[in-house]
Amino acid sequence: MGRAEARRARQRGGARRAAAHSQSDGIRPRGARRAAKGKGRIRSLFTFKRVIGTLFGLCLLAMGGFVALYLLVPVPEANAQAEQQSNVYKYADGSVITRTGEVNREIVGLDRVPKPVQKTFVAAENKSFYKDQGIDLKGTARGVVNTLTGKGKQGGSTITQQYVKNYYLNQDQTVTRKLKELVISLKVDQKKTKDEILAGYINTSYYGRGAYGIQAAAQAYYGVDAEELSVSQGAYLAALLQAPSQYDWATASPSSKKLVEQRWNYVLDNMVEQNWLDAGERSGMKFDKPDKPKAEAGKAGQSGYLVDAADEQIVAELVRRGDTREDAVNKVKAGGWTVTLNIQPKKQKALLKAVDAQLNDKLDPDKRKVDAAVQAGAVSVDPKTGAVIALYGGEDYLKHYQSNATRRDYQPGSTFKPVILASALENDARTQDGTPIRAGTVYDGTSGRPVEGGDKPYAPPNEGKKDYGDITVQRAMDHSVNSVYAQMGADVGMDRVAQTASDLGMQKITTDPAMTLGSMGASPMDMAGVYSTLDNHGKKVTPSILKTATHKDREEIRPETLGEQVVQRTTADSVTSVLQGVVNDGTGSVVSSGPYAGKYEAAGKTGTSDNNVSAWFAGYTPEMVTVVGMFGEAPEGGGDLKRPDKSPAGVGDHVSLAGAGGDGKIHGSGFPSRIWAAYTLGALNGGSDARFDLDTDMGAGVSPPAEPTSEAPSTDPSETPSAPPTSEDPTTAPPTSEPPTDAPTTEPPTDDPTIEPPTDEPSGSWGIPTEPGDGEETQRKPGRD
Incomplete structure (x- = not known):
C-alpha cells in the first residue's frame, strides 16, 4: 500500500470514529438538528415570561381602551323615554279620538x-x-x-x-x-x-x-x-x-x-x-294584595276601549318583530305614536245609539236588580278589508274597565252551530247511515236523544225539551235544534270540527261533545272574525281595529287582515245561504221583520248559553258583519244576585240575565237581535240593495229544501244515557249541570290591558248552552226565541 492510500484509509477510520463518538455524546445528525431547532423556537415563543408579558400587554391595552372610552363618553342629557310624550289616537277619517301617555x-x-x-x-x-x-x-x-x-x-x-x-x-x-x-x-x-x-x-x-x-x-x-x-x-x-x-x-x-x-x-x-x-x-308579615286597577283620565266613554284594543295590537306586532312583551309595552307607553284606527265615526255613533235605544234606556237597576248585571259588547267589521269599523266595549270605560268586545269568558252558544255545518261541508261528512250532510239532509230532532258514534255519551235537550221529529239541517239551523247539531258534530268528528273552528279564527277549542253547543269561551271580536270569513267566501279575515301606527324612531305598523282560503268558497257560501233562513223565518227573524223588512239582505245566527248568562246575535250583510253579545256579570258587592249554582254572587261572577229590561228570559232573538238590526239599518243609512253573491246550490238563500212529512214523536224518548243533562220547561228555571270549565274571575283589567290582558280562559260555563224553539215552525213572533 502506498503512502497516499494509507493516508486515505486513516481519514476514513477517523471519520467513522468521529461519527460514533458524536452519537455516543448525544450529537444528532444535521436533519435531526434542524427539527430540534424548530421545536426549540416554538418552546421559546411560549415561555412563562412571554405569556405573562402578552397577557399584561393585553390588559394594558384593554385598560387604555377603557380609559379612552371613559374620557370620550360624557354623561348625556335625559333621554326621550324619561321625558315621555303622549300618544295621539285618531278615527279612520283623521279626526282625533283622544291623546294619552301624559306621564x-x-x-x-x-x-x-x-x-x-x-x-x-x-x-x-x-x-x-x-x-x-x-x-x-x-x-x-x-x-x-x-x-x-x-x-x-x-x-x-x-x-x-x-x-x-x-x-x-x-x-x-x-x-x-x-x-x-x-x-x-x-x-x-x-x-x-x-x-x-x-x-x-x-x-x-x-x-x-x-x-x-x-x-x-x-x-x-x-x-x-x-x-x-x-x-x-x-x-x-x-x-x-x-x-x-x-x-x-x-x-x-x-x-x-x-x-x-x-x-x-x-x-x-x-x-x-x-x-x-x-x-x-x-x-309575621302577610302578602298585601293590591287594589283593583283604576282607569286613566281621558279614557271616558268608548275611548278607553278603543285605545286599549289599538295598544294591544301595537304590542303584539312589536313582539312579532322580536321585542319581549315588556319592552314592547314600554315602547308604547314611552309615547310618540300616532295611531290611526279603522273606526268610522258615523258607524261608531250608530252603534252607540243602537245599544242605548234598544238596551241601556230600558234598564232600571232600582226597579230590577238584575239590570245592574247587564253588560253588552259589539264589534262590526268590513269583511272585504278586515277593518273593525265600530266597537262597543261597555257603557263607560271609567265604570267598567274590561272590554265586553274582546273578553273571552262567556259562551257563544248556538252562534257556533254554523261552524259545525261548515266543517261537515268542508270534510264531505256523512250521517251515521252514510247520507252526505247537506242543507236538506234529515236528522232526528228528538230532544235528549243520545248521540250516536260519539266518543263520549251525550244527549243534550232542546229548548223546552221540544221534540222536532224528522227535521232538515236547514230547519234545524233556523230553530237551533241542539240534538241535530250535537249528532252532526259526532258525524263530522270533533277533531275535524275543532280544526275548522281554529281555521276560522276561534281560540282554545276542545273536542268535548258540549263544544257543539258553543260551550267554549269566545269574544264578540272572535266571532266577528269567524262570520267575516264566511261572508268573505272562505278567505280568512282577522279583524283589526288598528289601521296604522307610526313613530319617528320606528317602522310603521300596518296589520295584515286578509289571509288565505281556509274553507272552500262553496262551503262558506252554503253556510251563508243556510243562515239566510235563520233571519227569514227562524230565531233571528226579528232583524228582517217590522221596520227592518226588505231593508237589506242578511244572514245570521242567534245564541243563548245555559243558565241564560249570555245571549248573542251574529249576523252579516254583503257589506258588514256585526256580532252583539249580552252578558250577565254581577256588579260591585254582588248586587244580591245568585250564581248559576245558586250561591251568592260576588263582583264579576256570571249571573243569569233572566228578567233584564223587563223582557223575561233573555235570548239572542231579543236585545242582541234588536241592537243588531237598529245598528245595521243606521250604519247602512237606512238600507242597502246589495245582495250576496253565492256559489252554492243549497240552503234557504237558494231554494229551501222540502220538509220531511213524518210527524214529531208525541212523547219524550225513553232511552237516555246515564246522568243526561237536565232541561226545564221554558217557564221554569233554566237547566243546570256541572260546568265544563272553572268559573271565571272577571275583575276589571288594568288601565293598560296591553301589559297583561285579562285571562282568555273560557269560564262561567254552567252546562249545556241552549237555544229556543217555540213550536211555531212556519211563523215566528219578532223578539222571541
Whole structure:
C-alpha cells in the first residue's frame, strides 16, 4: 500500500470514529438538528415570561381602551323615554279620538319614602348597592356575551346601571349601549350620592298600570301616597319591577301569582339577611294584595276601549318583530305614536245609539236588580278589508274597565252551530247511515236523544225539551235544534270540527261533545272574525281595529287582515245561504221583520248559553258583519244576585240575565237581535240593495229544501244515557249541570290591558248552552226565541 492510500484509509477510520463518538455524546445528525431547532423556537415563543408579558400587554391595552372610552363618553342629557310624550289616537277619517301617555309620574324625594320601603328596592335588585362603585362587571360581561350570542336579555345590572339605562339611555340590548351604560354608571356614581341614585331609580322605573315612579305606583296599586306604604306593600312594588305585566295581581295567572309571592318573599328575606328588617317582624308579615286597577283620565266613554284594543295590537306586532312583551309595552307607553284606527265615526255613533235605544234606556237597576248585571259588547267589521269599523266595549270605560268586545269568558252558544255545518261541508261528512250532510239532509230532532258514534255519551235537550221529529239541517239551523247539531258534530268528528273552528279564527277549542253547543269561551271580536270569513267566501279575515301606527324612531305598523282560503268558497257560501233562513223565518227573524223588512239582505245566527248568562246575535250583510253579545256579570258587592249554582254572587261572577229590561228570559232573538238590526239599518243609512253573491246550490238563500212529512214523536224518548243533562220547561228555571270549565274571575283589567290582558280562559260555563224553539215552525213572533 502506498503512502497516499494509507493516508486515505486513516481519514476514513477517523471519520467513522468521529461519527460514533458524536452519537455516543448525544450529537444528532444535521436533519435531526434542524427539527430540534424548530421545536426549540416554538418552546421559546411560549415561555412563562412571554405569556405573562402578552397577557399584561393585553390588559394594558384593554385598560387604555377603557380609559379612552371613559374620557370620550360624557354623561348625556335625559333621554326621550324619561321625558315621555303622549300618544295621539285618531278615527279612520283623521279626526282625533283622544291623546294619552301624559306621564303618570310625580317625582318624590327619599324623604317621602319610608326608610324600610327604600330598602325593599335595594334588597330586590342590588344588595351591594351601598358598597359598590355603581357597576357589576361580571353581570355586564354576562350581558354582553348574551347579546353577542343572541341569548337575549339577562339580569345582573346594579341599581345605578338600571337608573342610567332608564334616565340617560334606552332599552336597546346592544353591546354599544351596555358599554356606555358601564362608563356612565361609573361617572354617575362618582357625581351623585347613593340616595340621589336610588331616588332617581325608583322615580324613573315603570311599575305597570300606566304608573311611572313610586308615587304613581303607590296610588295605582294601593291607593296611598308613597310615604304611607308599608314594608309589605313596598316589597310588592319592588318585586313588580322585574315583570310589571306578569306580576300585576289583577290580571296575573295562577302561576304568575305564585312567582310574584316568591319574589316578595325573596325581597323580605334579603332585608333580614342585610339586617334591614327584624326577623320577628318578617315572620309575621302577610302578602298585601293590591287594589283593583283604576282607569286613566281621558279614557271616558268608548275611548278607553278603543285605545286599549289599538295598544294591544301595537304590542303584539312589536313582539312579532322580536321585542319581549315588556319592552314592547314600554315602547308604547314611552309615547310618540300616532295611531290611526279603522273606526268610522258615523258607524261608531250608530252603534252607540243602537245599544242605548234598544238596551241601556230600558234598564232600571232600582226597579230590577238584575239590570245592574247587564253588560253588552259589539264589534262590526268590513269583511272585504278586515277593518273593525265600530266597537262597543261597555257603557263607560271609567265604570267598567274590561272590554265586553274582546273578553273571552262567556259562551257563544248556538252562534257556533254554523261552524259545525261548515266543517261537515268542508270534510264531505256523512250521517251515521252514510247520507252526505247537506242543507236538506234529515236528522232526528228528538230532544235528549243520545248521540250516536260519539266518543263520549251525550244527549243534550232542546229548548223546552221540544221534540222536532224528522227535521232538515236547514230547519234545524233556523230553530237551533241542539240534538241535530250535537249528532252532526259526532258525524263530522270533533277533531275535524275543532280544526275548522281554529281555521276560522276561534281560540282554545276542545273536542268535548258540549263544544257543539258553543260551550267554549269566545269574544264578540272572535266571532266577528269567524262570520267575516264566511261572508268573505272562505278567505280568512282577522279583524283589526288598528289601521296604522307610526313613530319617528320606528317602522310603521300596518296589520295584515286578509289571509288565505281556509274553507272552500262553496262551503262558506252554503253556510251563508243556510243562515239566510235563520233571519227569514227562524230565531233571528226579528232583524228582517217590522221596520227592518226588505231593508237589506242578511244572514245570521242567534245564541243563548245555559243558565241564560249570555245571549248573542251574529249576523252579516254583503257589506258588514256585526256580532252583539249580552252578558250577565254581577256588579260591585254582588248586587244580591245568585250564581248559576245558586250561591251568592260576588263582583264579576256570571249571573243569569233572566228578567233584564223587563223582557223575561233573555235570548239572542231579543236585545242582541234588536241592537243588531237598529245598528245595521243606521250604519247602512237606512238600507242597502246589495245582495250576496253565492256559489252554492243549497240552503234557504237558494231554494229551501222540502220538509220531511213524518210527524214529531208525541212523547219524550225513553232511552237516555246515564246522568243526561237536565232541561226545564221554558217557564221554569233554566237547566243546570256541572260546568265544563272553572268559573271565571272577571275583575276589571288594568288601565293598560296591553301589559297583561285579562285571562282568555273560557269560564262561567254552567252546562249545556241552549237555544229556543217555540213550536211555531212556519211563523215566528219578532223578539222571541
